[in-house]
Amino acid sequence: MDTVHARFKEKIGEVLLPGDVFSFSVPPPEGGDCGVKSEKIICGPGFRRNGEEVQVCKSGILRQKPPNLYWIDSQQRRYVPAKGESVIGIVTAKSGDIYKVDVGGSEQASLSYLAFEGATKRNRPNVQVGDLIYGQFTIANKDMEPELVCIDSCGRANGMGVFGADGLLFKVSLGLVRRLLAPQSEIVKDLEKIFPFETVVGLNGRVWVKAKTVQQTLIVANLLETCENMTSQQRQTLFKKVAGGSF
């Protein structure tokens, strides 16, 4: 069905609103010899299937990843947990065998004390209330309480766990975080040129930054917060001004 791709393709890069509909009704095969080729379309976030129609349920720009993946790129501040995403959480309570972690969603996530590298029943990890955790969701759907782990499927930490002895944690929008984590991120490349710093980026909009001095840390935090709504041109002029000027 060429019409399926065509209908999506003509809207790529356009802003869509909730209520916009793409309907795919298969025309009855005429003649009979040339069968209609059925194509598979993968609809990502922002779409909902309603029988034979695909409805847009969030406002945003329609993006495509060739050959057949389409999604709505929307600006949002509130995080909704999804399985497999790596987030920064703050430990809020210890109760029995699990820690309660605030990830910025509607519910607190639970983190078992055995979900750390090298943790056993006798050897408990050193996690206090208020610590920062970088972990991955193993269970995250709308019906159940989300669950975090700090090990991967092989049992290794792989960068996850407790972190952040110093440094600054702040919140940005989800769109900026996705842009920071993209493979060839321009923002990260521009930031690297200013001064060296360590950063942990969570998909829930939380970013932790640590540089050599407190002033540098604050400068990087402010730059990240302000470059959300700037075009790349404005961003580069701002970064150049900062790199040249204050230190």
Added chain:
Amino acid sequence: MELDKSCPFLREYGNEQSLLSRPDGSSTFVQGDTSILAGVYGPAEVKVSKEIYDRATVEVLIQPKVGLPSVRERAREQCVRETCEAALLLTLHPRSSLTLILQVIHDDGSLLSCCLNAACMALIDAGLPMSYLFCGVTCAIGKEGQIITDPTTRQEKESRALLTFAIDSVEHNVLMSTTTGSFSIKELQQCIAISQKASEQIFQFYRDSVKRRYSKIK
């Protein structure tokens, strides 16, 4: 300001999104001199006494310009809440709360429809999943039977009936209606038709507004 079936008159309207830093979504909607500021928080934690096991709990709070909220605000809150519950996909966020706070900045007529418009824009700004958009239109029926859309406070006082409708964006059905005063069935149907026509202008404005907002990101 008279009845013009082809193009109902609406006062000059304006909108700004994402102006507040704390809420997950915010917007302000201005119709003539009536101005409302809306903020949305959600999906967030909900008190166990208020949680619903299979869908989100929607709370609406309308703060008047002066004084404390009274029964009049409670009635308006119910209208806005029922419209939001119809448009939002609440089953995607069970046991969560969606809170919508509307602050009246200035009231010069058509307050409820301005609240509905500000609410819809704030929900779009927050990125909450919706099955369609909605807008509010107010009609006033004057003493001689003439229908005025988007009336000012003075026009509302001089009218014999005031009708507010919430219209959806996909099929232009009436989602919510609230009326005061006396009118005939024919006048009601005329008002609904005019509101549906006026809603098209407002939905086009929503689209332009959101396009402007995303224009820097590309």
